[in-house]
Amino acid sequence: MPRRFFKKFALKRHHFHKQWYLKPFQSVMKHPVYWGITRRTVVPAASLGIFIAFVPLPIHTLLSVTLPLIFRVNIPVTFAATLISNPLTMGPMFYFSYRVGLALLGMEPQPFDFDLSFEWVSTGLANTWQPLFLGCFMVGATVALLTYISLDSLWRVSIGDYLRKRRAQRALRETEQND
Numbered sequence: 001m002p003r004r005f006f007k008k009f010a011l012k013r014h015h016f017h018k019q020w021y022l023k024p025f026q027s028v029m030k031h032p033v034y035w036g037i038t039r040r041t042v043v044p045a046a047s048l049g050i051f052i053a054f055v056p057l058p059i060h061t062l063l064s065v066t067l068p069l070i071f072r073v074n075i076p077v078t079f080a081a082t083l084i085s086n087p088l089t090m091g092p093m094f095y096f097s098y099r100v101g102l103a104l105l106g107m108e109p110q111p112f113d114f115d116l117s118f119e120w121v122s123t124g125l126a127n128t129w130q131p132l133f134l135g136c137f138m139v140g141a142t143v144a145l146l147t148y149i150s151l152d153s154l155w156r157v158s159i160g161d162y163l164r165k166r167r168a169q170r171a172l173r174e175t176e177q178n179d
Contacts, residue, residue: 034068034075039155045073047148049081054140056094056132060085081147094136098128101135 028034033041045068052063064079085093102109110127 028069031072033072036074039152039159041072041074042077043148043152043155044071045075045077046081046151047144048073049078050084050147051140051144052078053082053085054093054097054136054143056097056136093139094132097135097139098132099135100139101131101133104134104138105131107131 048067048071049064052060052067055063060082061079064082065075068075068078099109
């Protein structure tokens with residue numbers, strides 16, 4: 001089931017070979033591991049994408065394209081998994097991560113007033129960046145690990161179920177042929 005599910009939404013390599021701006025990366029992108037739909041490429045890619053989604057900097061797209069090349073996992077799945085961090089979910093994700101960071105550092109919450117100015121960046125952000133980054137790292141790593149475990153388990157159960165059904169069908173055909 002997972003392989004068939006992901007195959008429906010999979011991006012095809014040949015679509016990207018036609019793009020002029022990707023010509024310098026053709027040799028890297030030809031490798032099937034970056035586009036293959038196997039448990040060994042999809043599960044870590046989803047986990048990596050979830051971890052990237054918790055990075056509190058606006059570099060998700062860059063990370064979701066470069067890190068799969070380093071870790072040799074599925075690029076489209078990594079990119080799609082980063083989309084859990086969107087304008088609707090970003091606030092709750094980062095606030096929860098900030099609270100976790102505060103708890104881990106043993107700090108008290110600071111009053112937070114947002115003002116788009118250099119003064120706010122130098123003073124207001126200075127009070128929040130340590131707990132935010134620590135909390136984002138810890139929550140991102142935890143959610144990524146849970147994603148890896150649950151998706152890997154789901155994939156293995158699905159494969160076991162598929163093989164069990166196939167064996168039952170084969171046994172039924174053999175029984176019918178013997179009769």
